[in-house]
Amino acid sequence: MSLQRLISFLTLCTALAAPSFAADRDPFASAEALLTPQVLLGGLITESDVGLLFTHLRASLLATSEGREPPPMPTELNQRLQAAGVELRSRGTLIGLVLSQAIERAARDALRDFSQPIPRNTD
Numbered sequence: 001m002s003l004q005r006l007i008s009f010l011t012l013c014t015a016l017a018a019p020s021f022a023a024d025r026d027p028f029a030s031a032e033a034l035l036t037p038q039v040l041l042g043g044l045i046t047e048s049d050v051g052l053l054f055t056h057l058r059a060s061l062l063a064t065s066e067g068r069e070p071p072p073m074p075t076e077l078n079q080r081l082q083a084a085g086v087e088l089r090s091r092g093t094l095i096g097l098v099l100s101q102a103i104e105r106a107a108r109d110a111l112r113d114f115s116q117p118i119p120r121n122t123d
Contacts, residue, residue: 034098040088049080
């Protein structure tokens with residue numbers, strides 16, 4: 001991972017994690033927003049990528065229907081899939097970090113609630 005990408009990743013992680021530390025908020029509110037398809041896949045796959053994939057799938061289908069071996073995956077499609085995999089790993093790591101912070105905060109809040117003494121009725 002390049003230094004510029006690492007800095008961007010850490011900045012984004014910090015920015016997304018900040019709401020989980022805000023007072024009087026549901027710790028999972030910001031985490032749920034991260035699990036949308038727009039956040040997970042937004043900007044990752046282009047129309048050109050979809051075109052490359054379906055062109056290859058059609059060529060493979062035609063070759064198979066004619067009893068031939070399917071063509072090898074085009075280099076450009078393979079490179080895009082590898083780049084998408086790297087980006088998805090980064091996004092997954094970021095989401096995992098944010099979720100772990102939300103879970104930690106929820107566990108600490110629950111522990112504080114459970115450790116409060118129960119008021120006893122002295123009637």
